[in-house]
Structures are given as C-alpha cells and as structure tokens.
Amino acid sequence: MAERNASPAMGSRGESLLFLTEDQLRRGIEAMFFAYRGFTADPDRILQEYGYGRAHHRAIHFINRTPGTTVNNLLSILGVTKQSLNRVLRALVEDGLVESRVGTRDKRERHLYLTDEGKALERDLSEAQRARMRAAFRNAGPEAVAGFRAVLEQMMDPEMRRHYLDGVDNG
Amino acid sequence: MAERNASPAMGSRGESLLFLTEDQLRRGIEAMFFAYRGFTADPDRILQEYGYGRAHHRAIHFINRTPGTTVNNLLSILGVTKQSLNRVLRALVEDGLVESRVGTRDKRERHLYLTDEGKALERDLSEAQRARMRAAFRNAGPEAVAGFRAVLEQMMDPEMRRHYLDGVDNG
DNA sequence: ACTTTATGTCAGCCTTGTTGACTTTCCAAG
DNA sequence: CTTGGAAAGTCAACAAGGCTGACATAAAGT
Incomplete structure (x- = not known):
C-alpha cells in the first residue's frame, strides 16, 4: 500500500528514480520471463534428442563445474528433493x-x-547455451553485462547467492 | 570448435573482450539460473496457498497486462499448447x-x-515479485538496470522479443 | 457450399516435482 | 562396543503442467 500510483519520479535527494516505477518493474519481470525461455531453448532441443530434460542438464552442469561434488551439495544447489535428484542421477549413471x-x-x-561421454554432452549443451549468451553479451556490450550480473545477483536468495559466488575461477 | 581455449582476451580492434571468456559466460549462465529461482520464489509461495501454480500466474499476469486479450494471443505469448492453457484458464474461470x-x-x-477477485490476486502476486525486483534494481542502480534489460532483450527469441516490446506503456 | 480459423474438450502420456516410509551404510559419541 | 544419527538409496503414490492426437462446434472467409 506504500508507493502505489506509479510515479516515484524524484527521490528525496533529487535523483531520477524513474527506473523504479511500477511499469519499469513490470518490464523487468517480463524481461526475465521472456529471456529465460530463450536461455533454455537451445539446450532443451539437444536434450530432447537424448531423451533427457532440464533436470539432467542442471545436474550435468554442476557436476562439471565442481567435479567430485557430493549428492548433498548438489541437493542444496539445485533445491530439489533427494528423490527427484536421485531419479535423474540414476539415469545418468x-x-x-x-x-x-x-x-x-x-x-x-x-x-x-x-x-x-558425460563431458561430451556437457560441452554440447553448454556450447549451445554459451553461443546465445555470447551473442547477447557482445550485442549489449561490457557495461550492460556488468549491470546484467549486478541485478541478477541482487535478485537471488542469499543461499543461492553464496552458491553463485562459490563458482568463481578457483578450480 | 572455433575459439576454444577460453581467452579471446583482445579483439581485433584492441578492445578488452574479457567479458566474453568461457568463464564469464558460465557465470552469466549460472546467474540466470540462480536469479530465476529467486524471481519466482515469492509468487510461488503465494500461489501455493491458493492451490495454483506458475502457469496460473503467467496467465493472470498477461491477462492483466492486456485486458481483453484472446486465447490465441495468450497462446503465442506463453508458448504452450492450447490444451495446457485451457486447463489453466478453465480453473481460473x-x-x-x-x-x-x-x-x-x-x-x-x-x-x-x-x-x-482476479485483480486482487494479481496485485498480491505481482507486488511480491515487484518488491524483490525493486530491491534488486535499487541496490544495483539505474545503469545496471539498463544493462540488465539490454542483455535480457538480446537473449530472447525474436518472437518473444516482439511480445516483450509490445508491452510498452501504451494501454 | 466448402475451407479455414478459433476455441474447447477428452484421453493418455511424460517429466519433474512432492511426501512418507523404510533400509543400508557408516562415522562418531558415549 | 554399542548406539544414535547422518548420508544415501529405494519404493510407492501422487500432482502439476507440459505434450500429442482426435474430435466437436461455431463462425468467418472464399
């Protein structure tokens, strides 16, 4: 019930806060929705050929990122139940x-x-996904990429942010 | 098989292209994954109380955005089959x-x-989602928000980009 | 009159999530 | 050494929400 009628136009210190209007927020929400579809589209096509789904892709991605990771660690990253993950891992094994x-x-x-063989599929999947990401990054430019990542990081739940920051180039 | 070994360090015109390394792209991919989880977490909690799912949220969102929209238009935005959408719409009606x-x-x-009643639920859902988006935008700042949107727009499939750009403040 | 379009609906299938109950393995504290 | 509890695996059952295919109806277009 706070700032409802869409126009926080100017902040108390006079900065333009137009980027925080209800409409701008709605645009951000839709951007996430539409972009996520694109983000998953290419791997989804490849996975279909193998009879796998996104759940398999996620497992493969994070096992590749952190070889030797435990099931429990994977569970906390993926945020699903062990039964769900187990079904996927069993198939992959x-x-x-x-x-x-x-x-x-x-x-x-x-x-x-x-x-x-797993690494080969991982390369297939992530190269498809990276190709799109690479094109998007290149077209948008380095400053946009920095902003992209800054906003996404802020959107994460704290625990997810920790997992995200874990993934720095340390191994 | 093109630029494999992770270091396109400098482009042909000498700009730093460090933001296009394999590792930076992987970071972008994971940012999308973790952030999307946060993006949907709050509405998901509310939906659960009502016995609805994300599919209902999406329908409600776009009906609210474009009141009077037809089923066919909704189908092309959501990218699901009419049977899937129909099941959701029937419940909502x-x-x-x-x-x-x-x-x-x-x-x-x-x-x-x-x-x-539908509008009331829509406000509940989108206010929860906007609150998170607002915090993320505010913490990241206006320039980051511009970059965020630029990259996401580039990540969309062309048809989705059209739907996204449709949603400008014209109604 | 015939075809196409928009929509709805039935039936059945798959993936991926869930809960609950149970077992096996095995580290570690008593 | 025994026992408690953590890590993992497994089975069963279920639900949401995708999908395909087939078919019905109404209305628009040719």
Missing part, C-alpha cells in the same frame, strides 16, 4: 554419463564425476 | 478470477478479463 564414487574419508558420501 | 467474453466482431474469439 546407468547411461554411463556420470560416475558415482564412494567417498574415501566418509564412505557414506558419493562423489560425482562426468565420464568422457 | 470456474474459480471466478477470470471472465471469458465472446467477441463482438468475431464471435469465435474469447476475450479474457480479470474479475475483481
């Missing part, structure tokens, strides 16, 4: 794309790795 | 959130409107 090694320190844990 | 009026010029068409 059975099909020989993922290897599940019993932990050495803690033998309850399973450490996940992509096989060569 | 039965529950009295959406009104479906036979067209006057073309009586085959159904024009869709939110009822007062």
Whole structure:
C-alpha cells in the first residue's frame, strides 16, 4: 500500500528514480520471463534428442563445474528433493554419463564425476547455451553485462547467492 | 570448435573482450539460473496457498497486462499448447478470477478479463515479485538496470522479443 | 457450399516435482 | 562396543503442467 500510483519520479535527494516505477518493474519481470525461455531453448532441443530434460542438464552442469561434488551439495544447489535428484542421477549413471564414487574419508558420501561421454554432452549443451549468451553479451556490450550480473545477483536468495559466488575461477 | 581455449582476451580492434571468456559466460549462465529461482520464489509461495501454480500466474499476469486479450494471443505469448492453457484458464474461470467474453466482431474469439477477485490476486502476486525486483534494481542502480534489460532483450527469441516490446506503456 | 480459423474438450502420456516410509551404510559419541 | 544419527538409496503414490492426437462446434472467409 506504500508507493502505489506509479510515479516515484524524484527521490528525496533529487535523483531520477524513474527506473523504479511500477511499469519499469513490470518490464523487468517480463524481461526475465521472456529471456529465460530463450536461455533454455537451445539446450532443451539437444536434450530432447537424448531423451533427457532440464533436470539432467542442471545436474550435468554442476557436476562439471565442481567435479567430485557430493549428492548433498548438489541437493542444496539445485533445491530439489533427494528423490527427484536421485531419479535423474540414476539415469545418468546407468547411461554411463556420470560416475558415482564412494567417498574415501566418509564412505557414506558419493562423489560425482562426468565420464568422457558425460563431458561430451556437457560441452554440447553448454556450447549451445554459451553461443546465445555470447551473442547477447557482445550485442549489449561490457557495461550492460556488468549491470546484467549486478541485478541478477541482487535478485537471488542469499543461499543461492553464496552458491553463485562459490563458482568463481578457483578450480 | 572455433575459439576454444577460453581467452579471446583482445579483439581485433584492441578492445578488452574479457567479458566474453568461457568463464564469464558460465557465470552469466549460472546467474540466470540462480536469479530465476529467486524471481519466482515469492509468487510461488503465494500461489501455493491458493492451490495454483506458475502457469496460473503467467496467465493472470498477461491477462492483466492486456485486458481483453484472446486465447490465441495468450497462446503465442506463453508458448504452450492450447490444451495446457485451457486447463489453466478453465480453473481460473470456474474459480471466478477470470471472465471469458465472446467477441463482438468475431464471435469465435474469447476475450479474457480479470474479475475483481482476479485483480486482487494479481496485485498480491505481482507486488511480491515487484518488491524483490525493486530491491534488486535499487541496490544495483539505474545503469545496471539498463544493462540488465539490454542483455535480457538480446537473449530472447525474436518472437518473444516482439511480445516483450509490445508491452510498452501504451494501454 | 466448402475451407479455414478459433476455441474447447477428452484421453493418455511424460517429466519433474512432492511426501512418507523404510533400509543400508557408516562415522562418531558415549 | 554399542548406539544414535547422518548420508544415501529405494519404493510407492501422487500432482502439476507440459505434450500429442482426435474430435466437436461455431463462425468467418472464399
């Protein structure tokens, strides 16, 4: 019920706050919706050929990013139940794309790795997705990319932000 | 197979193209993934209370954006089958959130409107989503917001971009 | 009169999410 | 050494929301 009627035009210090109007926010919401569709479109096509879905892509992506990650760690990144993830991982292991090694320190844990075949599919999928991202970044320019990432980071839940920031070039 | 080994460091005209490295692209991909989760988290919680899902939210959003829109138009925006959309619309009409009026010029068409109850839910949902978007925009600043939108627009499929650009403040 | 378009609907299938219950393995504290 | 609890796997059942295919109806267009 606060600032309803769409025109916070000027802030208290006189900056233009036009970018915070209801209409601008709606535009941002729709941008997310439409862009996410594009973002997933190319991998979805490839996955379909293999009989996999987005859930498989997500698992493959994060196993590739952090080889040897445990099931539990993957669960907290993906935010699904272990039953859901297990179904996906079982398929990937059975099909020989993922290897599940019993932990050495803690033998309850399973450490996940992509096989060569898994890496090949990962490259296929992420190259398709990167191609679109690359084109978008190039057309928009480096400053836009910085803004893109700044806004997205702010949109994440804190726990997701931690996972996101984890993924820096450290291994 | 083109520019594989992650370092297109400098472009032909000498600009820094560091923002186009494989790693930067992967970061962008993960930003989209994690941010989209945050983007949908708040409405998802509200929808659950009403026994609805994201599909209902999307229908409600675009009916609100363009009152009187036809089923066909909604189909092309949402990119689902009429059977899928119909299931959702039927529920919303039965529950009295959406009104479906036979067209006057073309009586085959159904024009869709939110009822007062529908508008109330729409406000609930979009206010939750806007609150997060507003915070993200405010923390990131106007220039970042411009970049955010520029990149997302580039990421859309052309048809989706048209729908996105349609939604300018003209009604 | 015939064709096309817009919509609705029925039936059935798949993926991917959920909960709940149960087992096995195994580290670690008592 | 025993036991509690964490990590993992598995089974069953269910729901949302995608999909395809087939078919019905009304109205518009040719």
